[in-house]
Amino acid sequence: MGAFYRAQQNPTRPSNIKKGTPMPLNANAVRVAVTGAAYVAAPKSKLPTDATTAWDAAFTDIGWISDDGIAESNSADTTEIKGWQGGQTVRKVISSSEMTFQFTAIETSKTVLELYHKGSKVVTTSGKSVLAIKAPGPDRRIFGFDVIDGNAHIRIVIPDGEVTETGDITYKGDEAVSYELTITAYPGPDGTVAFKYSDDPAWSSAPAQ
Numbered sequence: 001m002g003a004f005y006r007a008q009q010n011p012t013r014p015s016n017i018k019k020g021t022p023m024p025l026n027a028n029a030v031r032v033a034v035t036g037a038a039y040v041a042a043p044k045s046k047l048p049t050d051a052t053t054a055w056d057a058a059f060t061d062i063g064w065i066s067d068d069g070i071a072e073s074n075s076a077d078t079t080e081i082k083g084w085q086g087g088q089t090v091r092k093v094i095s096s097s098e099m100t101f102q103f104t105a106i107e108t109s110k111t112v113l114e115l116y117h118k119g120s121k122v123v124t125t126s127g128k129s130v131l132a133i134k135a136p137g138p139d140r141r142i143f144g145f146d147v148i149d150g151n152a153h154i155r156i157v158i159p160d161g162e163v164t165e166t167g168d169i170t171y172k173g174d175e176a177v178s179y180e181l182t183i184t185a186y187p188g189p190d191g192t193v194a195f196k197y198s199d200d201p202a203w204s205s206a207p208a209q
Contacts (some may be wrong), residue, residue: 014104029202031149039144040111043160047142051153051197059144062115063107066178070103070145072156073079088089090147099185099193101145101158104167106176115139116179139163143183152200158193160186 038061045058083090095196105112110122119137122129143161147154165181185193 002186015137019027023131026202028200029205031152031202033147034149036145036147038065038070038105039146040115041144043142045139045142047157047159047195048155048197051155051199059142060111060113063109064105064185066104066106068104068177070101070147073100073102074098075100080205095182100182101143101156101161101185102165102182105179105181107207108177108179112179115163115167116169127171140186152202153198154200155197156197157193157197158183159187159188162186178194 039055039059040062041056046056048055069128074097074204077095079095080089080093081091084086105115110124113122113131114120116135116140117131117136119135120131120133122131139202140160143149143158145156161183163181164184165182167177167178169177171177189194
């Protein structure tokens with residue numbers, strides 16, 4: 001008993017780990033999403049293939065985004081498989097997964113209104129507009145985001161996405177009229193839901209030694 005207890009208190013340390021040596025750190029690889037933009041285009045529009053080339057003319061800039069920025073969420077539901085002996089979990093199987101992006105547009109425009117009220121269209125005649133709001137219908141589009149930190153760029157492209165959730169609109173004297181949108185990215189034929197491109201050297205380098 002005593003020998004076993006001492007062994008547990010002083011386990012053998014792997015020979016390739018030096019005691020007291022910290023992990024290599026690189027402050028130059030810490031990124032902040034200083035600014036960026038959100039874009040939308042009709043299905044089958046030309047997709048970008050890198051982080052910095054100008055977006056195709058088919059894409060529309062959604063405009064000002066609130067200072068909460070853009071939130072990316074990757075979720076997965078799993079099913080536990082338990083063993084007969086002892087009832088322990090021996091495996092987890094992913095039964096479903098989802099990638100979403102959430103942001104709040106604070107610039108009112110035809111583009112934003114039609115994204116928020118999906119399936120409805122703004123019609124303007126002689127400078128006067130009307131939006132006949134209908135029950136939400138399918139409205140799949142291409143979405144894209146630029147995330148910029150100085151000279152480091154990340155571009156996210158969603159070839160097939162749709163606004164699947166919206167927040168409340170508040171009309172108030174001391175706040176911008178805001179449109180909270182959640183976009184769900186749908187998988188393509190090969191299972192890809194989004195592409196991320198970057199010219200950031202940190203993406204292709206190992207941690208500093």
